[in-house]
Amino acid sequence: MTVGISTPAYVVDAAAIRRNAAILADVKRRTGCRMLLALKAFSMPAAAPLLNDTIDGTCASSVHEARLGHEVFGGETHAYAAAFSAHDMRELLGLEAEAGQRREPLINHITFNSLAQWQQFRPLLAESGTEVACGLRVNPEHSEGAVPRYDPCAPGSRLGIRRTDIEGGELAGLSGLHFHTLCEQDADAFERTLSVFEARFGEWLEHVRWFNFGGGHHITRAGYDIDRLCEALDGFRTRYPRADIYLEPGEAWVLNAGTLVATILDVVRNDVEIAILDASCVCHMPDVLEMPYRPRVFRDPDWDGAAEPGPAADRGGVPGEKSFTVRLAGPSCLAGDVIGDYSFATPLRPGDRLVFEDMALYTMVKTTTFNGIRLPSIWLRDGTGDSKLIRAFDYADFISRL
Ligand SMILES: Cc1ncc(COP(=O)(O)O)c(C=O)c1O
Structure with a gap:
């Protein structure tokens, strides 16, 4: 796990952007x-x-x-x-x-x-x-x-x-x-x-x-x-x-060039296990509700900030596919602040981190501070694998918009 990235955070991966840019450059060159x-x-x-x-x-x-x-x-x-x-x-x-x-x-x-x-x-x-x-x-x-x-x-x-x-x-x-x-x-x-x-x-x-x-x-x-x-x-x-x-x-x-990393704050029960994250679906990945779509997510203790999961990652499966099924939800007041139901190889516990994939596009530009929830910080992972903090948000960002 990349130390130092406090959650919630968007981590944009420079290597992945360069890969995409190389493909688009090739189309330019050819046409x-x-x-x-x-x-x-x-x-x-x-x-x-x-x-x-x-x-x-x-x-x-x-x-x-x-x-x-x-x-x-x-x-x-x-x-x-x-x-x-x-x-x-x-x-x-x-x-x-x-x-x-x-x-x-x-x-x-x-x-x-x-x-x-x-x-x-x-x-x-x-x-x-x-x-x-x-x-x-x-x-x-x-x-x-x-x-x-x-x-x-x-x-x-x-x-x-x-x-x-x-x-x-x-x-x-x-x-x-x-x-x-x-x-x-x-x-x-x-x-x-x-x-x-x-x-x-x-x-x-x-x-x-x-x-x-x-x-x-x-x-x-x-x-x-x-x-x-x-x-x-x-x-x-x-x-x-x-x-x-x-x-x-x-x-x-x-595409596939950024993630949203979140920490589980609590796990509650109401027929199903519900993990409450410090990232909100409505504030931090609104397209999940608007489109709507189901984001890919993984848990990986060795995650180093890369846009893609490593070989040891436990990727969220469909409910029942893996041993522990859990609903992932946000901390806001909206009953529908729910990311989706997933299954993992082992139970999720408070303090665990989850990484949502493909979050650079349309997600970072659409965030809100509904409920006053803090915006995710923004990190850029460079070609050497180091992640640098670009921007952190605080009360001033919340209040200056209103
Ligand atoms: C006029 C126009 N151009 C470009 C785009 C970018 O589309 P995309 O991000 O799907 O490539 C959009 C997206 O809505 C658009 O409305």
């Missing part, structure tokens, strides 16, 4: 596409040096992410949101700034979600004198996902403009087209989406200078068909050789 980091999935400034060499920039969903991309991660900064306020736009263009912020443009690409927003901000863009490439997010109306909440092409979706709604619209001045429709999917889903996109929007594609095919490409997952992705991108490039192609994955950069 000539540009690869952005979607900051919504991972926005840890201390990890920027691990990614800076590989990313071509970032994509931001807000002014604050754009500022982070611009100031810390570097390269190009793209922005997209379902809608921007006039105030957002002035900050993105450097016409206004928050206290302590330099007054300079934060972005070089912006993607609008509607023609009305494009028309609204066109004069401001011209007035700002900044060189910002403007694009439009389209909805190819082709669903690859089964869960409507994560499907931007679900009926009634507000994300992206449909072809029928572009008809007759004013497109002059727009140089890019963007779609984002995938979620943790393989290259076959991308291939099908791309062909629907080309069929639906074909008449405009000749004039487009940059395409952004979004995130959701699970490129760094074992078994992802990288050759098929590269073939799809190469084929598209052959058909539209004058345009730049962007992908903007989030998860793929930090």
Whole structure:
């Protein structure tokens, strides 16, 4: 067990991020596409040096992410949101700034979600004198996902403009087209989406200078068909050789690259054994409840901070699979602050540590201080296996938000 890591803590593993970055760098090399980091999935400034060499920039969903991309991660900064306020736009263009912020443009690409927003901000863009490439997010109306909440092409979706709604619209001045429709999917889903996109929007594609095919490409997952992705991108490039192609994955950069380590505070009984941890599901891994999904977890006395369990780890099985079944739950007041039911080779005791896997993506960015529960500290494990404390949180962090 890594000494010195007080719990709860996120431990981000530099070696795992580098492994992911090498895979994405290879896709760039093979296809000539540009690869952005979607900051919504991972926005840890201390990890920027691990990614800076590989990313071509970032994509931001807000002014604050754009500022982070611009100031810390570097390269190009793209922005997209379902809608921007006039105030957002002035900050993105450097016409206004928050206290302590330099007054300079934060972005070089912006993607609008509607023609009305494009028309609204066109004069401001011209007035700002900044060189910002403007694009439009389209909805190819082709669903690859089964869960409507994560499907931007679900009926009634507000994300992206449909072809029928572009008809007759004013497109002059727009140089890019963007779609984002995938979620943790393989290259076959991308291939099908791309062909629907080309069929639906074909008449405009000749004039487009940059395409952004979004995130959701699970490129760094074992078994992802990288050759098929590269073939799809190469084929598209052959058909539209004058345009730049962007992908903007989030998860793929930090897949399996971080953990949340927690300590068992108590074990209570109510028909089942319930281990109460110092990490809360609702505060520290909200996607477990929102998606919902079941995180992988292990117990390993020799754990050294690595993102993956070692050979001696006791990995949490399904209930009944191993000798001791236990419900893992958080310390908050929410009855549903339950991570799930697992089984282990030996009983869990107060003081034992559990390590939840794959917690770098979307987890660290979504934490809350509900119940005033302390946020997990953040650690970075370097290539030599040493973990360094990046950030610890205290009362000031709790109270300053409210
Ligand atoms: C517009 C856009 N781009 C990129 C991403 C990143 O997706 P992922 O983290 O699944 O790769 C998202 C995720 O929601 C998104 O909405």
